[in-house]
Amino acid sequence: MPKDTNLGVMDAITKRHSVRTFTEKPVSNDQLDALFQAARLAPSSLNSQPWRYKAVRDKSLLTEFGKKEISRTQAWLAGAGAIIVCCADTEGYVRDSQASAFFYRENDLIKGDTMKGIDEYVERESSAAESARFGAAAMNVGISISFMMLRAVELGLGTCWVGMFNEQKIKDMLGLPPGLRIVGLLAVGHPAPGQPTEHKRKQLEELVLT
């Protein structure tokens, strides 16, 4: 797929398809950096930015990702140019939410009951079970993954979000810190010819409530 620098947002959305077959052409540092720059601009609750990324390009590690114990034998992952392991920092999520609330209060940016509501929200997140905190942080990470997927289209790259994986095995394999939870894998590469062009989707009538 040639690089297209003049895409509108809807063009990128329409052109994006999950890509699972890639050419041998490597994914460069600049391309990874461009994806991360897009991810970093994603919105997040209380600007907590809980996303962390680990890019893997080592061929032997990519092969490991395709194995049964890591991805239930999604062998095509071995052919990706890179796999971005997209993580949520669940502790950082709480810490940075608290920091934002503090900043809003100290600078009198948000007042009265709205500020009280934010304080209560942050307090609830701080004392929530790890699974609830992970869910909230993961929602933010998911948005940033979407930003990367759309930027990838503009760069002529293909992506596929992979949600079927063994989290602990990947954490052990890559030596990821215990405070990080894996939200998803983003396979990235130069699309091989013959990618899908149609979107199989529900009709709007089914999605939009009247």
Ligand SMILES: Cc1cc2nc3c(=O)[nH]c(=O)nc-3n(C[C@H](O)[C@H](O)[C@H](O)COP(=O)(O)O)c2cc1C
């Ligand atoms: C949260 C999530 C998890 C997914 N997990 C996988 C996966 O493990 N393996 C895979 O091949 N595709 C996976 N996909 C890709 C979907 O199958 C794909 O987005 C969907 O079929 C629509 O096709 P499209 O992306 O080409 O529009 C996942 C997508 C999302 C958003």
